[in-house]
Amino acid sequence: MSRKVIEAVEQLAEPILAGEGLELYDTEYVKEGKNWYLRVYIDRPGGKVDLDDCSRVSERLGEELDRVDPVSGQYFLEVSSPGAERPLKKPSHFERVVGERVFLTTYEAIEGRKKFEGILTDYSPEKLTVDLDGEQVEIPMEKVAKARLVLVF
Template sequence: MKRAPEHLVNLIEPIVEGLGYECVGIEYHPQPKHGLLRIYIDSANGILVDDCSKVSHQISGVLDVEDPIQGNYQLEVSSPGADRPFFYAHQFEQFIGSAVLVNLYQSIAGRKKITGVIDKVVDDIITLREVGQVFEVPFVAMSKARLVPDYLIEKGGRNGK
């Protein structure tokens, strides 16, 4: 989860929400020559290319005026997709019973990656159930977390057993 700095989140989220979309999260990957600012949007009706274009146009205008990022960067607006990333602990709650792939900053029970089903979320602790094991993972220990579409588990992909 390469989340964007708070000043970018505070600038972008209200614009996305003002256009009627959910701002799932914002990634920022600064690079000396070609940085990347990626904004994930969603809505109850799903996301089409036109939605991404509409949000991109609005965000571009504000970023040009406010100029919060030094140097060159690429702006991407995208739906979260089937392998939706998680940016906040509360986002796990709506996917209880679904599988996630979690990368950790430091190992928990000898593991730096866990693919498991979300059992519950209490405060910022996400309980994951993997075949024969239960992991209580603090959200702050996660470097990256993504939903694992059911078909990947069924077919044995991404650590599916």
């Protein structure tokens, strides 16, 4: 059911976001405690998302969700930016951050370790290449458990 909810919400969100010059970064529909949360993460290509963007999208998307009603039961709608240390899940997320610092964990050890932080130097749907202080490590995508961008000051 969760996948169907996400797909329906994304179909409703896409035209709203396009009209605002924004894009859909990610969507989650999760239960935390006794409450359900529908989280929509938005981004602005080449720019930043501000509170006004989130508020406008939340209001318009909320109206569409009420009209179409793709989610049964009660839930909390949250619209926000994915943040500076954003998770990397989709191919487009990885493609966009080639050349930037990332942190990732793997399901099993690669070259004796499961945690990696370095510069993402290459991405393909099959593997990532991360520069760990001059050492290039290739990590198969199917072994990546979690990945996120690292904020560098």
